[in-house]
Amino acid sequence: MKKCTYIYILLIIGLSLAFQLPALAQEKNTYLKRSETPLLTIKGSVLDVQTMSPISKVNVEVKGGDYTATNGSGDFTIRARVGDELVIRNAGFETVYYTITDTERIRIEVHPEALELDVEETVLDDFEQRQLSFEDNLELGRVNYKKDAAQGLDYVANALGDKTISSQQRAEAFALLAEIYSYWKQYDLAVTNYRLSLREFSSLDRQIALAKTYHLNKNYQESIELSSTIFKSRLRSPIKMEVQENLGDSYTATGDIANAEKVYQALLGEAKSRNDRTTSTRITTKLANLFANSGAQQKAKSLYDDALEISNQEVSANSAKVKVQAADYYNKTKSYDEEIALRKEVLNSLNEAVLDSLSNEEPITSQKQNYKIASAYVSKKELDEAIPFFEKSIAEAAEREDLIVEKDATRRLSEVFRDKGDFELAIASLERYQELVDENYIQKEQELAQARRFGKELAEKQNRIASLEKDRALNESRYQLAFRDQELTDGRNLRQNIIIGALALITIMLLLTAFAMYRSSKQQKYANNLLALKGLRSQMNPHFIFNALNSVNSFIASNDERTANKYLSDFSILMRSVLENSEEDFIPLSKEIELIEKYVMLEHFRFKDKFEYSLEIDPDLDVEAFEIPPMLLQPYVENAVWHGMRYKEEKGSLKIEFTQKDTDTAIITVTDDGVGRTRSKELKTDNQKKQKSKGMSNIKKRISILNEMYGDRVDVAISDVYTTGEGTKVSLTIKKD
Numbered sequence: 192m193k194k195c196t197y198i199y200i201l202l203i204i205g206l207s208l209a210f211q212l213p214a215l216a217q218e219k220n221t222y223l224k225r226s227e228t229p230l231l232t233i234k235g236s237v238l239d240v241q242t243m244s245p246i247s248k249v250n251v252e253v254k255g256g257d258y259t260a261t262n263g264s265g266d267f268t269i270r271a272r273v274g275d276e277l278v279i280r281n282a283g284f285e286t287v288y289y290t291i292t293d294t295e296r297i298r299i300e301v302h303p304e305a306l307e308l309d310v311e312e313t314v315l316d317d318f319e320q321r322q323l324s325f326e327d328n329l330e331l332g333r334v335n336y337k338k339d340a341a342q343g344l345d346y347v348a349n350a351l352g353d354k355t356i357s358s359q360q361r362a363e364a365f366a367l368l369a370e371i372y373s374y375w376k377q378y379d380l381a382v383t384n385y386r387l388s389l390r391e392f393s394s395l396d397r398q399i400a401l402a403k404t405y406h407l408n409k410n411y412q413e414s415i416e417l418s419s420t421i422f423k424s425r426l427r428s429p430i431k432m433e434v435q436e437n438l439g440d441s442y443t444a445t446g447d448i449a450n451a452e453k454v455y456q457a458l459l460g461e462a463k464s465r466n467d468r469t470t471s472t473r474i475t476t477k478l479a480n481l482f483a484n485s486g487a488q489q490k491a492k493s494l495y496d497d498a499l500e501i502s503n504q505e506v507s508a509n510s511a512k513v514k515v516q517a518a519d520y521y522n523k524t525k526s527y528d529e530e531i532a533l534r535k536e537v538l539n540s541l542n543e544a545v546l547d548s549l550s551n552e553e554p555i556t557s558q559k560q561n562y563k564i565a566s567a568y569v570s571k572k573e574l575d576e577a578i579p580f581f582e583k584s585i586a587e588a589a590e591r592e593d594l595i596v597e598k599d600a601t602r603r604l605s606e607v608f609r610d611k612g613d614f615e616l617a618i619a620s621l622e623r624y625q626e627l628v629d630e631n632y633i634q635k636e637q638e639l640a641q642a643r644r645f646g647k648e649l650a651e652k653q654n655r656i657a658s659l660e661k662d663r664a665l666n667e668s669r670y671q672l673a674f675r676d677q678e679l680t681d682g683r684n685l686r687q688n689i690i691i692g693a694l695a696l697i698t699i700m701l702l703l704t705a706f707a708m709y710r711s712s713k714q715q716k717y718a719n720n721l722l723a724l725k726g727l728r729s730q731m732n733p734h735f736i737f738n739a740l741n742s743v744n745s746f747i748a749s750n751d752e753r754t755a756n757k758y759l760s761d762f763s764i765l766m767r768s769v770l771e772n773s774e775e776d777f778i779p780l781s782k783e784i785e786l787i788e789k790y791v792m793l794e795h796f797r798f799k800d801k802f803e804y805s806l807e808i809d810p811d812l813d814v815e816a817f818e819i820p821p822m823l824l825q826p827y828v829e830n831a832v833w834h835g836m837r838y839k840e841e842k843g844s845l846k847i848e849f850t851q852k853d854t855d856t857a858i859i860t861v862t863d864d865g866v867g868r869t870r871s872k873e874l875k876t877d878n879q880k881k882q883k884s885k886g887m888s889n890i891k892k893r894i895s896i897l898n899e900m901y902g903d904r905v906d907v908a909i910s911d912v913y914t915t916g917e918g919t920k921v922s923l924t925i926k927k928d
Contacts, residue, residue: 235297248412362392378408835865
């Protein structure tokens with residue numbers, strides 16, 4: 192009978208574990224899946240998307256894992272698993288989140304942001320209607336923000352709405368905004384407002400606050416850089432120690448053990464020389480944590496002992512935190528007796544008033560200490576000693592509404608009852624645990640919804656403030672421009688009244704001198720333009736000859752001697768025409784048509800299987816009346832053949848049209864149905880990408896100089912033929928002289 196009862200109870204326990212603990216199973220499965228996934232070495236780079244230049248000192252962190260930063264080349268290497276999320280942070284751009292899917296190199300392209308927030312204009316009638324002074328608004332904001340963030344922000348916004356305040360006052364208001372956001376853990380907004388404050392008026396205390404906020408926002412590289420800069424200044428000892436500690440904390444966060452130890456040791460020496468026991472205890476504990484995490488257990492043990500010795504000289508929440516950290520270390524090293532003794536000492540040293548004042552997030556709460564004492568007893572296999580501490584932890588957590596600890600303690604208590612064979616109590620605890628899991632889920636959902644609403648409200652307030660500041664800056668700029676314009680007008684009138692007589696004579700002399708200089712300058716500029724055109728033409732002809740000879744070379748290379756001879760014969764005729772016109776700035780359009788007909792014929796001769804072409808001349812077009820720079824069309828036709836249609840798999844089409852728009856304007860269009868400019872660039876080889884098109888560059892320069900010398904006689908427009916990006920159309924507009 193007893194045996195059947197025992198089997199029955201075991202079945203109940205099994206069913207309870209299988210069906211009543213889905214949340215626990217999910218937590219364990221998630222952890223196991225992640226731990227079974229191998230660690231990979233992930234490499235990547237961070238680039239400015241506008242200039243494609245690397246960005247150094249970017250914070251790169253695996254969410255809940257390793258940390259690193261980009262080097263001078265914008266590259267980084269970090270250890271992570273598939274499925275991990277990378278967080279890429281820098282003060283210069285919006286935080287980027289990237290989920291790792293494989294071991295391929297990661298390329299993060301970011302958009303650097305300006306310091307000012309880009310927001311829509313917002314009318315702040317509710318702010319402007321208030322009649323409080325700047326000082327009153329700021330004081331009310333400072334008094335109210337801890338109980339009502341939105342109300343505090345409203346008062347600061349009202350203070351910033353005062354158009355008469357100075358830059359120093361604006362800096363004070365932005366600093367208070369940053370303080371509000373930092374208090375409510377909106378560290379990204381706090382960083383923005385501290386930077387705005389320093390832009391208006393720089394001060395040491397705000398620089399230090401910004402460095403600390405950088406650290407809280409996990410902008411560790413920025414925190415290190417700013418803290419190091421501040422540290423080089425002349426600082427009073429307490430401020431110097433404050434900056435040192437933040438610097439050491441940032442080095443620790445980045446895994447720079449050597450620099451962190453160096454900074455902490457210097458700070459510890461300063462604290463001891465000032466007989467500052469509180470700072471000595473805190474920094475000694477940080478050093479101990481540093482060595483414990485880096486594997487130097489002997490050093491860590493010695494430093495924890497030193498910290499405990501100092502903390503025993505006082506009874507406070509700070510000394511209790513030191514003991515709790517030491518107890519955590521003992522837990523890691525499986526020194527459970529020392530851990531239990533320390534945690535009991537913490538509970539005995541703090542009175543009820545101190546414990547009641549602690550928030551549930553504090554590590555030294557009584558419910559957490561009782562839970563960890565019980566867990567240590569379980570690790571020692573002393574289950575009977577663990578039970579009362581679990582029960583006490585559960586009761587305290589329930590009283591303080593700490594669902595996390597209550598849930599975890601209830602689960603562990605159920606496991607203890609199970610291991611002891613008290614299955615009825617184990618089942619009861621399991622059922623209570625399931626209820627707590629559901630309550631915790633609901634609470635988390637409510638907290639997330641509340642956090643979203645709170646974040647949205649703060650973002651709206653910040654947008655209003657930024658809009659107000661933007662409007663202020665615009666009005667100030669308008670006022671300064673108007674004032675400066677009035678100043679210039681008054682000054683000009685005064686000078687005219689004083690020296691009106693002499694000015695007339697001086698003006699005549701200046702006009703004569705200016706006219707002479709203008710003539711000389713114009714002649715010199717004209718000569719320079721002629722020289723430049725000659726140089727460009729001297730480059731254009733060899734460029735054209737070189738490309739044509741390449742075509743001949745390809746015929747010879749394919750042992751097609753007859754075709755090469757025929758090509759050379761036609762080419763020589765074309766070259767004679769080109770050289771005849773090479774010294775002219777403009778030639779009749781009829782001659783340019785002859786040149787382009789010969790050139791297209793030669794290109795088609797070589798690439799018969801690649802394209803067909805047609806030349807259409809408007810019968811109403813007076814080709815003798817219009818003039819055009821020689822060899823202007825050839826580079827565009829060459830581009831259409833070589834970079835447009837040569838890459839097409841099927842045969843392309845080239846169309847050259849000459850039309851008359853009006854009596855003074857002719858339009859020439861070169862249209863191809865090739866792969867298009869974008870696709871052509873993609874198909875280029877690395878060697879081709881390195882080479883710049885001299886023909887197109889020379890054409891642009893020639894047109895620019897000729898338009899300057901002779902008026903705007905030539906205009907060029909290039910566009911895609913199809914919305915898909917395929918095909919290219921070049922439109923040249925030429926006007927009569």
